[in-house]
Amino acid sequence: MAECLQLLARALGAFPGNEGALNEVSWLANTAPDSLEVEALLNQILDSGIDPGFVHFVLGTRAAVKNPPDLAAADEHFGRAIAHNDSLPGLLNNMADVIAKTASADEAQLKNALALSEQAVSRLPNVPEVYDTRGRIRLRLGDVQAAITDFEIAIRSPNCRISGYDGLAKAYERLSNEERAEHYRQLRSGLEVLKESE
Numbered sequence: 001m002a003e004c005l006q007l008l009a010r011a012l013g014a015f016p017g018n019e020g021a022l023n024e025v026s027w028l029a030n031t032a033p034d035s036l037e038v039e040a041l042l043n044q045i046l047d048s049g050i051d052p053g054f055v056h057f058v059l060g061t062r063a064a065v066k067n068p069p070d071l072a073a074a075d076e077h078f079g080r081a082i083a084h085n086d087s088l089p090g091l092l093n094n095m096a097d098v099i100a101k102t103a104s105a106d107e108a109q110l111k112n113a114l115a116l117s118e119q120a121v122s123r124l125p126n127v128p129e130v131y132d133t134r135g136r137i138r139l140r141l142g143d144v145q146a147a148i149t150d151f152e153i154a155i156r157s158p159n160c161r162i163s164g165y166d167g168l169a170k171a172y173e174r175l176s177n178e179e180r181a182e183h184y185r186q187l188r189s190g191l192e193v194l195k196e197s198e
Contacts, residue, residue, distance in 0.1 A: 053084025057091050064098055074098045093120035093130045100136040113137050128157035135167050144174050162191050 011021045060077030063070040078095040081088070099105050099113035117134040124130050135150030148171045155164035165188035172181035 053081045053088070053091075056081035056084070057088065057094070060091075060098075061094055064094060064101075069098075069101065071098055071102055075102070089120045089123035089130075092116045093124070093133050096120065096137060097133045100133060100140065105140075107141070110137055110141050114141065128154045128160050132157075132160040132163050132167070135164070139167060139171055139174075144171050147171050162188055162195075165191065 056077040060074045060081060063073035063077060074094070075098050078091060078098060081091050082095060093116070096113040096117040099109055099116075102109075105113070114134070114137045117130065117137055120130045121134055131150040132154035135147045135154055138144075138150060139147040148168060151164045151167040151171065154160040154167070165184045169181045169184035169188065172178075172184065
């Protein structure tokens with residue numbers, strides 16, 4: 001991991017706008033384990049002249065995927081990233097996702113998140129993860145049938161199965177369809193057991 005980050009640091013030092021290298025930094029920042037060495041190397045990369053919007057996108061995503069997520073830091077970084085570049089679909093989805101995960105988000109904030117999510121879906125129509133985000137927002141806003149449609153698309157991605165099954169269970173609970181809700185709860189439990197045994 002450290003060697004990959006060092007190579008990326010050198011590549012981006014020479015070519016700060018290289019799209020392939022930026023995509024690699026984004027992927028590594030989202031998946032790299034938390035450690036002082038990784039953080040130091042990421043900071044070195046982010047100080048190499050990359051667009052500030054991208055830097056905040058990476059830092060916000062890293063805060064959002066921590067366990068537990070640092071939603072306040074993610075929200076701050078995504079807000080700064082949007083100020084620099086408000087058209088990046090992944091950024092729009094991540095910002096909407098942070099709002100969807102914030103328990104205290106009110107209806108106005110959720111509607112704002114839905115607007116961000118709609119933009120992400122329109123730009124990334126073949127990416128199941130954006131449907132998972134929109135489904136969670138729609139469910140919180142009470143649009144249960146639309147949320148079900150989104151979750152059914154989201155579960156096409158292995159990354160969204162647990163979240164999607166959880167969303168489907170909650171949606172069917174709201175419709176008082178306990179049989180369907182239990183079906184999705186069991187699918188979710190089965191996946192969690194599989195993940196724990198890996």
